[in-house]
Amino acid sequence: MGRHSKGCQTCIKRRVKCDEETPVCYQCVSSGFECAGPVKGTIFVDMSEGVRRKSTRPVTKHSNKDHPKTALHNPSPNSEVSSSTSGPAKRMHVLSQGSKLPPLQPSRRDIFQDLYIANFISAQDVTINPWVAELPNLISTSASTRSSEFYGIRAATLALYAKLSHYTDLEIEAAKWYSKGLIAQRRELQLAARTHKASLCHHKAIGAAVMFVHFESVICTVPIGWMQHYAAAIKMFELAGPENCQTGLMHMFFRSVRVAAFTLSLTADEPSVLASEEWCTVPFSQSPSTPFDDLISILLQLPSCLPIRNEMRKNRSSNPTKAEALRRQLDITAKHILNRLDDFWSANKENIDPSYDIRMQTISLSPSPPYHQTELDCQPKQPQSSATQPFAFQSSSNAYFTSMYDIGKVIVLRVLAACSTTTTQSNEYAHAALRHGASMLAAAAYCETQGKGNVSFSMVFPLKTLCLLSPEEGQRVLARSVLLRWGEERGLVGMCKVAAPSYLDRSHG
Numbered sequence: 001m002g003r004h005s006k007g008c009q010t011c012i013k014r015r016v017k018c019d020e021e022t023p024v025c026y027q028c029v030s031s032g033f034e035c036a037g038p039v040k041g042t043i044f045v046d047m048s049e050g051v052r053r054k055s056t057r058p059v060t061k062h063s064n065k066d067h068p069k070t071a072l073h074n075p076s077p078n079s080e081v082s083s084s085t086s087g088p089a090k091r092m093h094v095l096s097q098g099s100k101l102p103p104l105q106p107s108r109r110d111i112f113q114d115l116y117i118a119n120f121i122s123a124q125d126v127t128i129n130p131w132v133a134e135l136p137n138l139i140s141t142s143a144s145t146r147s148s149e150f151y152g153i154r155a156a157t158l159a160l161y162a163k164l165s166h167y168t169d170l171e172i173e174a175a176k177w178y179s180k181g182l183i184a185q186r187r188e189l190q191l192a193a194r195t196h197k198a199s200l201c202h203h204k205a206i207g208a209a210v211m212f213v214h215f216e217s218v219i220c221t222v223p224i225g226w227m228q229h230y231a232a233a234i235k236m237f238e239l240a241g242p243e244n245c246q247t248g249l250m251h252m253f254f255r256s257v258r259v260a261a262f263t264l265s266l267t268a269d270e271p272s273v274l275a276s277e278e279w280c281t282v283p284f285s286q287s288p289s290t291p292f293d294d295l296i297s298i299l300l301q302l303p304s305c306l307p308i309r310n311e312m313r314k315n316r317s318s319n320p321t322k323a324e325a326l327r328r329q330l331d332i333t334a335k336h337i338l339n340r341l342d343d344f345w346s347a348n349k350e351n352i353d354p355s356y357d358i359r360m361q362t363i364s365l366s367p368s369p370p371y372h373q374t375e376l377d378c379q380p381k382q383p384q385s386s387a388t389q390p391f392a393f394q395s396s397s398n399a400y401f402t403s404m405y406d407i408g409k410v411i412v413l414r415v416l417a418a419c420s421t422t423t424t425q426s427n428e429y430a431h432a433a434l435r436h437g438a439s440m441l442a443a444a445a446y447c448e449t450q451g452k453g454n455v456s457f458s459m460v461f462p463l464k465t466l467c468l469l470s471p472e473e474g475q476r477v478l479a480r481s482v483l484l485r486w487g488e489e490r491g492l493v494g495m496c497k498v499a500a501p502s503y504l505d506r507s508h509g
Contacts, residue, residue: 008038031173113139116157120214123160123491127397128259128292128458131207131252138207138249148188149204151181152211159218163491171219178215181208203249209233210253213260217457220494227267227500230260238273242282251287258296263461265303266411267501269310275300291348292401298340299408305333305415312419327419334415341408353393353402356439363438396450399443400458406436406443407462414469430471437470437479444482456490464501 007018008025010033018025020038028035117135124132135153142150155177162170185208209229216225237245237254245254258274265272273279280297289297312326349356393399410433417429440462447459463486466479487496 008035010035116161119161120157125397129256147204148181148185148208151177151184152208155181156211156214159215160491163218206233206236206253217495218491220498223498223500227264230264233257234261242279245283246286254283262299269306271304272300301337302411309418330419334412338412345405352398363435393446396447399446403440403443403462406440407465409436410469434472437466437475440466441478460495
C-alpha cells in the first residue's frame with residue numbers, strides 16, 4: 001500500500017494541513033516553527049501476514065524496578081533531581097556520549113530572519129541610513145529580551161519581503177509581530193515612567209520607533225502611522241539631548257530621523273525642534289557633518305515659513321495691514337533660505353552632480369524630461385537606461401541628494417510666489433519651480449534604471465511633495481504616476497498611496 005506524500009512532523013503534531021513545500025513548509029515558516037521538511041515520494045507500508053502477526057503479539061510490561069530509567073542531561077529546572085537518581089558512572093557515560101553528538105545546527109527561523117534582513121538592507125542606501133548595516137547585530141542582541149526593537153525589526157523586514165513576494169499570509173504574520181512590538185513598547189515606556197530611568201531615550205527605543213515607521217510605510221494601518229512613530233522618535237531625542245547624539249547608534253539614528261523631521265514638519269505645517277542651532281551643531285561635534293547633513297540643516301529651516309504664510313493668508317481680508325507685515329517677514333525669511341541653498345549648491349554640486357547645470361539647461365527647453373507627456377497620454381513612459389540617459393547621475397545616492405536640493409528649491413520658490421506682489425514675479429518663481437520639479441523627475445527616472453533597491457524609500461517624499469506643490473498639473477500627474485508604479489513594484493504601496501500626506505491633498509501648497 002502506498003501514497004504520494006506526507007506532511008512534516010511539526011504540522012502533524014500541530015494537526016494542521018502541511019503544504020509539503022521543500023526544503024521547509026510554509027506553515028512552519030510563517031508561524032516561526034522549526035521544520036524538518038515533508039517526506040516526498042511514495043511511502044510503502046508493509047502489511048504482509050508476518051508484520052500483522054507481530055503487531056498482535058502481547059507486549060510484556062516490565063517493572064521499573066527491573067529496568068531503571070536513565071535520566072538524560074536536560075537543561076530544565078528538574079535536571080538536578082533527575083541526575084541525582086542515577087549513579088556517578090551513568091552520569092559520566094551520558095556526558096561522554098553527549099560530547100560525541102554533532103554540533104547544533106542553526107535554527108531555520110534564524111535562517112529565514114537573515115533572509116528578510118538581507119532583503120531589507122538591499123532595499124536601503126547605507127550611505128544615507130548607516131544604521132541599516134547594524135540590523136543583524138541589533139536583532140541578535142535584542143532577541144533574548146524580546147524588546148520592542150526586536151519585534152520592530154522582525155515586523156518591518158518581514159513586511160517588505162511579504163510585499164515584494166506577494167505573500168498575503170506573511171503580511172498577516174508581520175502584522176502580528178508589529179502588534180507585539182507595540183505592546184512591548186508600551187510596557188517599556190510605562191516601566192521607564194515609573195522608574196524614571198533614561199532607558200526611554202536609549203537607541204533601542206528609538207530603533208523600535210524607526211522600524212515601526214518602515215512597517216507602516218509598507219503595510220499602512222493608518223495614514224498618519226508613520227508620523228506618530230517619527231514624532232515619538234523625535235521626542236525621545238529631545239529628552240536625550242543633543243549631547244547624547246554625537247556617537248554610535250544614537251548618532252546614526254539621529255542623522256536619519258532629522259531627515260524625517262523635515263518631512264514631518266512640512267506635513268504638519270509646523271517647525272521642528274531639531275531645526276534649532278543647538279541641534280544642528282552639537283550632535284556633529286565628534287562626528288563631523290557631511291554635505292548631506294548640511295543640506296538637511298538648511299531644509300529644516302523651511303517649515304519656519306509655514307506659520308507665517310498661514311497667518312498671512314488668514315489676515316488678507318480681515319486685517320490687510322497685518323497681512324502686509326507678515327508678507328514682508330515671509331519674503332525676507334524665504335529669500336534668506338533661498339540664498340543659503342544657492343550658496344550650498346555652488347560649493348558642493350561639482351562633487352554631487354557635476355552635470356547639473358547642463359541638465360537644467362536642457363530641462364529649460366523641454367519642461368518634463370525624461371518622462372514624455374502628450375495631450376492624450378499623461379502616463380510616463382519607461383525611463384531610458386542610465387547608459388543612454390543624457391547627463392546621467394553618478395549614483396542613486398547622488399540622484400536622491402540632488403532631488404532633496406531640488407525639492408527645497410521648489411518649496412521656497414512656492415513660498416516666494418505666495419508672497420509676491422505682482423503676477424510677473426509670481427510667474428517667474430513658478431517657472432523656476434517647474435524646472436526643479438523636472439530635475440526631480442530626471443532623478444527618479446535614473447533611480448528606476450538602478451533596480452528596485454537603493455533609494456526607493458527615500459525618494460518617495462520628494463515625489464509626493466512634487467505632487468502637492470508643482471504649479472503645473474501635467475508635472476503633478478507624472479510624479480503621481482511614478483509614485484503609483486513604485487508602490488506596486490517596490491513594496492511601498494502603503495507609503496505611496498495611503499500614508500499622509502496624500503498626493504491629492506493640495507492644501508499644503
